[in-house]
Amino acid sequence: MPSDRPWAPFFAYDPARRGQVEFADAVYWAAKEGRSVVINAPSGFGKTAACLAALLPFVKGGRRLIWAARTHREAERVIEELKLINAKRSAGVNAVAVMGRSEMCPLIPPSEYGPDEAAFYCREVRATCKYYKHFLSFSAPAEWCMTGVEVHKYALSREACPYFVQRALTRLSQVVALSYQLALQGLHTYFKEVELANAITVFDEVHNLPQLMREAGSEQLTAKSVEQALREAKGKPVLTGFLEGLLTILEGYGEERVEDVASFTAKLKSLSPLPLVELINVMRFEGEVVRKALMLQGKRPRSSLHRVASFLKLVAEGLKGYALVASKKGVKLIRLELPRPQCAFIGFSGTADPALAEELYAEYANLDSIAARPSARVFVLTDVSTTFEERSGDMYKRYVEWLKLMPERTGIFTASFDVLKGLLEAGVEKELTPTFVEREGMTSRENEALIKKFKEQGGYYLGVCGGRASEGVDYPQGLMKAVYIVGVPFEEPSPSLNALINYYRWERYFGDERKAKVTAYLMPALRKAAQAAGRPFRSPEDKGVVVLGDKRFTALRRYLPAWLRSFKTVSYEERGTLTKAVEETLNVKRLTSP
Numbered sequence: 001m002p003s004d005r006p007w008a009p010f011f012a013y014d015p016a017r018r019g020q021v022e023f024a025d026a027v028y029w030a031a032k033e034g035r036s037v038v039i040n041a042p043s044g045f046g047k048t049a050a051c052l053a054a055l056l057p058f059v060k061g062g063r064r065l066i067w068a069a070r071t072h073r074e075a076e077r078v079i080e081e082l083k084l085i086n087a088k089r090s091a092g093v094n095a096v097a098v099m100g101r102s103e104m105c106p107l108i109p110p111s112e113y114g115p116d117e118a119a120f121y122c123r124e125v126r127a128t129c130k131y132y133k134h135f136l137s138f139s140a141p142a143e144w145c146m147t148g149v150e151v152h153k154y155a156l157s158r159e160a161c162p163y164f165v166q167r168a169l170t171r172l173s174q175v176v177a178l179s180y181q182l183a184l185q186g187l188h189t190y191f192k193e194v195e196l197a198n199a200i201t202v203f204d205e206v207h208n209l210p211q212l213m214r215e216a217g218s219e220q221l222t223a224k225s226v227e228q229a230l231r232e233a234k235g236k237p238v239l240t241g242f243l244e245g246l247l248t249i250l251e252g253y254g255e256e257r258v259e260d261v262a263s264f265t266a267k268l269k270s271l272s273p274l275p276l277v278e279l280i281n282v283m284r285f286e287g288e289v290v291r292k293a294l295m296l297q298g299k300r301p302r303s304s305l306h307r308v309a310s311f312l313k314l315v316a317e318g319l320k321g322y323a324l325v326a327s328k329k330g331v332k333l334i335r336l337e338l339p340r341p342q343c344a345f346i347g348f349s350g351t352a353d354p355a356l357a358e359e360l361y362a363e364y365a366n367l368d369s370i371a372a373r374p375s376a377r378v379f380v381l382t383d384v385s386t387t388f389e390e391r392s393g394d395m396y397k398r399y400v401e402w403l404k405l406m407p408e409r410t411g412i413f414t415a416s417f418d419v420l421k422g423l424l425e426a427g428v429e430k431e432l433t434p435t436f437v438e439r440e441g442m443t444s445r446e447n448e449a450l451i452k453k454f455k456e457q458g459g460y461y462l463g464v465c466g467g468r469a470s471e472g473v474d475y476p477q478g479l480m481k482a483v484y485i486v487g488v489p490f491e492e493p494s495p496s497l498n499a500l501i502n503y504y505r506w507e508r509y510f511g512d513e514r515k516a517k518v519t520a521y522l523m524p525a526l527r528k529a530a531q532a533a534g535r536p537f538r539s540p541e542d543k544g545v546v547v548l549g550d551k552r553f554t555a556l557r558r559y560l561p562a563w564l565r566s567f568k569t570v571s572y573e574e575r576g577t578l579t580k581a582v583e584e585t586l587n588v589k590r591l592t593s594p
C-alpha cells in the first residue's frame, strides 16, 4: 500500500486488491475538492473498504460521513468494515447503523407500524414509558461502533429506550450508516441543516437514487381511503359533506390523467364553507381521535381521516416540481424534480452512467477498467420481443422454447409481472423444474424465503427486473450461473411517465425530447436489465451466460454497460451457438437438443 496517500493509514487490507487504490484515490480527491461525483465501477473488488478508507481522513478532520445503502443489512456491512478498520488501524471512529423507530421500540409489534404511526404511538405513551425514563439518565459509552441490532441490545440491557439511545448516538457519531429509505425520509430527525451541509454523503448503488428520491417524495390518496375516512367521519357533517364531494370529484376523472394542481385545489375549496386549511386541521384532529381510540384498544393507530388530511395538506401547499395525476381510483402527487444535494456526495454503482450523473447534478467518473470484469458470454435473441404489439401466446411459447436451452440455476427476469404471467400461461413451469416464481405484492420476507429456496435447491428463479432477487442479492460461487432477461424492462406508458419526460424536456434539457426520453425512460430500464444480468458475477473469477431476450437490445447497444455491449446476436435457427456457449462456459449439459 503506498504510504504517500493520506487515506493509506485507514486501509485495512494488505495487499490491496486490483482497483482499490484507484477507486480510493478518486473518492479522496472528489471529497477533498468538494465535488459531487457518480462513479461507475465493477462489483466485487472491495469498494466499501476503499471508499471508507478514502473518506476517513475527512472524518478525523471533523466532518461527518453519512453512508446510505440500499437496505439496512447493507448499511450494517459498513459498520462491520469500520470495526475492522478500528481494530487493525486503531482509527477510533465512532459509528452507528440506524434503524427506524418501529424496529427499535420494544413496545411496538415488529414491522407492523409505519413510521408515522410509530411516532404517534411514542408521542402518546412517552410520558409514562419506563424505557424513556431510563434513557433520560443514559450516557454514551467512551467508544462505539455498533449495528442497529447491537444498539438495541445495548440499550435494553440498561432498560433504556433503544430508539432514543440510537438517536443520541447518531447525533454523536462520526460515521452514520442507514438505508436509503431512512436517509431520504429521516435525516432531519437527527441533524440540523448546517450539519448536513458540512457532511459527506455516500450513496452506495447510486443507480437507485433517482427512483427512490421520487418515491420518497411522492404521495397518493386512494378512493378507498376516502371511503374509509367517510366511515370514520360519521356524524360530523362538515367532514362527511367534504369527503362525499371529494369522492364525486374522483369519480368524474375516469381514467388516469394529469390534473392542474391549482384547479384541483379550487375544486376542493368549493366543497366546504370552511377555509381549506382549517378543514384540513379539523380532519387531522378527528383523525388523531380515531388513532387514540384504536391505540387504547391495543390496535394499530391508523386513521384514513388523518391520511386524507396529510395528503390534502401537501396539495394545499402547492408544491413545486410535482405533477398531480388523478383518476377515479385516486390522486397521486408525483415528485418530478429531484432536490439538489445539500452537500457534496460520492455515489457509486456497477451500472452508473453519464445520464445518471447529470440527473443527480454530479460529475461522472468511469472507473470501469480499474478492476477485472467477470467473464460473461452475452447473447441477444433476434426473434423475440415483448413490445406491446408483439405480445401474444405464440410469442411467449417462443420464449419458453428458448428457455428450455438454459441450464439449471438460471435467473429468469422479466420486463414486468405482465410478461411473467405470459410465460406462466405459456407453460414455462411444465418445461423447467423446479421453478421458484415471484408473485406481485409478495412481502419482502416471502420473497427472501423464495430466494433462499432457489439458492438451496437450484432450478430456475422467475422474477421481475427491478425486483428484490434481481438487485442487491448476491448469488456467489455458481448459485446463479446464467441470466435470461425477457423483454426490455421499460416502464409502461402512463400519464406519470409522460409528465416526467415532459419535465425533463422543458425544465432540464431545454426542449430536447430525445435526451429527456433517454434520462427518464430508456436508461432506468437498461440499468434494471444490467443489474439483473450482473447477478451471477460477484467477483472477477465468476463465469456465466447472459441472454438478453429481446431484439430491441441490438439497437440499444450503445446505451448498455461495456461488459454487455460485446454481445452476439442469435436467431432460433442458430441456437446451437447458445447451447455450445452454455456447455463451454458452465461445463453443463444443455437440457434440449438444438
Ligand code: SF4
Binding pocket: 101, 104, 105, 106, 107, 108, 121, 122, 123, 125, 126, 129, 130, 131, 132, 161, 162, 163, 164
Ligand atoms: S420512548 Fe422509546 S420505548 Fe417508549 S414508546 Fe417511545 S420509542 Fe417506544
